[in-house]
Amino acid sequence: MKETEIRGMVADVKEGKLSRRDFVNRMLAVGVTAPMSWHILDFHGVAQAQSLPRYTPTKAGGGGPLKILLWQAPTLLNPHFAIGTKDQEASRVxxxxxxxxxxxxxxxxxxxAEIPSREKGTVSADGLSVTWKLKAGVKWHDGKPLTADDLIFTWQYAGDPATAATTIGTYQNIKVExxxxxxxxITFPQPTPFWADAYVGAAGMVLPKHVFEQFKGAASRDAPANLKPVGTGPYKFVDFKPGDMLRGERNTEYHIANQPFFDTLEVKGGGDAVSAARAVIQTGEFDYAWNMQVEDEILLxxxxxxxxxAIPVASGNIEFIMLNVTDPWTEVDGERSSVKTKHPTLTDPAVRQAINLLIDRDSVEKFIYGRGGKATANFVNAPAKFTSPNMKYEFNVDKANKILDDAGWVRGSDGIRAKDGKKLKFVYQTSINAPRQKTQAIIKQAAQRAGIDLELKSVTASVFFSSDVANPDTYSKFYCDMQMYTTTMLQPDPERFLLQLVSWEIANKENKWQGRNITRFTSKEADDAFKEAQNSLxxxxxxALFIRMNDIFCSENILLPVLARTRMAASSNRLTPTLSGWDLDLWLLNAWFRPS
Structure with missing residues (x-):
């Protein structure tokens, strides 16, 4: 970042156009530490009191409509079935x-009512239990009271394999009384250092027992509330057209005094990231847009x-490529990419290693993402104590060629390498999004120089990230050779994030492709490391155990990290959203306001 840009942002903070927190997040996005960012502000005489106005409402409502864009359109409103972040965000309303x-x-x-702690006696010293106390007087949107029975039900519902919830890994091995x-x-079978998983954050949304009770297990997909939610949140459900528009109205009995500020809510789905950015930043047609995966030059x-x-927020999100070690083209027992099969060419470690060398991460960062991401060789990139010092990335076409030569992959007359009658031809898919298509093109060009033919496939985001079990083009089915997307780390701890790497979370027909391990690759060492880490105080x-898991999957070149993603959003200059890199964008929607 140029000095003139920094001075411009400092001036914006002084004039109240940019908060101190947003200044720090923008500096983090370009590699400047938070302490150094605060020092820059202090050096220029920007006092804490000069940040944007603090929200101290005296009454709820009066803010008119709040209009949000989720260009990856939501398709359902049950958070425990959400495969993509878009459905988690919509459910969190x-x-x-x-x-x-x-x-x-x-x-x-x-x-x-409060956060459990050792000091209060609600977190046991042996790590075997945690006690949660509910806030009194909270009501569901239909007027029924929220009670402990709803928490018990949510645990039973999500932990039942027949329900096929994406959150089963959080709830299946605990006991709730x-x-x-x-x-x-909550009682844990063994000492559990990270107790703040069940009922917390994106995986923790509580369901009403009286609404969902008859739809447990095998009947879970038949619940009308999967599309017509009855929650406790700041907005009550009005209408939902999957893939298009979601509407809500202010919950007049919301449990936080004088909130929310806005009277109505519209969440528009569909379109693309650039159009969403333009509708917020340029035209002001919308107040907020999520997930600005847009070339930084365009945003600027x-x-x-x-x-x-554009608001950059530091996070643990990662844009990465995964390679399929199962056969996506052969059907076994009604599913492709079955663990009962092996990929004809990607099971060769030399091929996977060569592909990893053909990713020009530095160019992707510099020419496409800018503030939106930093090149990396690690799947886990934050917090710092969980980031591996062992992984390095390299872009080297010559080295990739030598590895393939040594492994016996010979170029044919068409320039494509082959061995034993099997060619290095792969279908490489991702969602429709300009930065992703440009990344695909960069990698395809390098692959051609190494004798690898990539067929590029782009899927509409609302389909690619859909929870629709009948759709063959969802990323969880992985019916191709390699695919690329961002996975979000919605906790400041990688435990739940790393469920993507364990054998018992493999996505398959039996769990309606809701398992979090999309690669289908397994490692006993990784499984053992995860189990030990869950119980290590x-x-x-x-x-160290989590770092080992990262290193296994990255060194095997099953996961090919591209960029540590900075979470980017677009906001009206007049809107003050409360954002976090460790939770959903809409995690504290009740506190959003528009200064007068």
């Missing part, structure tokens, strides 16, 4: 967890003289 994560990685109570109408105790151009701004040992 209505459903709430006991607590969420703020931008500094701290727990914030939402439905909970009712202490009283507003208190539950829109911001000049526009009505809005030694922070250093636990971090």
């Amino acid at each position: 209505f459903y709430e967890p006991l607590a969420g994560w703020d931008t500094d990685g701290n727990l914030v109570p939402i439905l909970a 009712k202490v009283d109408d507003l208190t539950v105790k 151009r829109m911001e000049r003289g526009g009505r809005g701004k 030694d922070p250093a040992r636990r971090a």
Whole structure:
């Protein structure tokens, strides 16, 4: 970042156009540490009091409509079936967890009366239990009271394999007991250092027992509330057209005094990221747009003289490529990419190693993402204590060619390498999005120089990230050779994030492709490391185990990290959203406001 740009942002902070927190997040996005960012502001005499106005409402409502764009359109409103973040975000409008994560990685109570702790006696010293107390007086949108029975039900619902919930890994190995109408105790089978998983953040949204009780297990997909939610959140459901428009209205009995500020809510789905950015930053037609996966040059151009701004927020998200070690072209027992098959060419470690060398990460960062991402060789990139120092990336076409030569892959007359009658021809898919198509093109060009033919496939985002079990083009089915997308780390701890790497989470027909391990690759060493880390009360040992999991999958070139993603959003200059890199964008929607 140029000095003139930094000075311009400092001036914006002084004039109240940019908050101190947003300044720090933008500096983090280009590699400047938070302490150094605060020092820059202090050096220029920007006092804390000069940030944007603090929200101190005296009454709820009065803010008119809030208009949000999710260009990857939501298709369902049950958070426990959400495969893509878009469906988690849409569900979070209505459903709430006991607590969420703020931008500094701290727990914030939402439905909970308080955050459990050792000091209060609600987190056991042996790591075997945690006790949560519910806030009194919370009502579901239909007027029924929220009680401990709803928490018990949510645990039973999500933990039942027949329900096929994406959150099963959070709930299946715990026991939840009712202490009283507003208190539950979670018991863990073994010492559990990271107890803030069940009922917390994106995986923690509580469901109403009286609405979903008859739809447990095999009947889970038949619940009308999967599309017509009854939650406790700041907005009540009005209407939903999957893939298009979601509408809500202010919950007049919301459990937080004088909130929410806005009277109605519109969440528009569909389109593309560039159009969404333009509708917020340039035209002001919408107030907020999620997931600005847009070339940074375009965002910067829109911001000049526009009505809005791009907001970078540091996170643990990762844009990566995964390689399929199963056969996506052979059907076994009604599914392709079955663990009962092996990929004809990608099971060769030399081929996977060569492909990894053909990713020009530095160019993708410099010419496409800018503030939106930093080149990396690691799947886990934050917090720092969980980031491996062992992985390095390299772009080297000559080296890739030599590896393939040595492994016996010979170029044919068409320039494509082959061995034993099998050619290095792959279908490489991702969602429709300009930065992703440009990344695909960069990699395809390098692959051609190495004798590898890539067929590029682009799928509409609302389909690619859909939870529709009948659709063959969803990323969870992985019916291709390689695919690329961003996976979000919605906790300041990688435990749940790394469920993507364990054998018991493989996506398949039996679990309706809701398992989190999309690669289908398994490692006993990784499984053992995960199990030990779940129960290790030694922070250093636990971090080392998670780093080992990262290194196994990255060194095997099953996961090919491209960029550590900065979470980018677009916001009207007049809107003050409360964002966090460790939770959903809409995690604290009730606190959003528009300064007068």
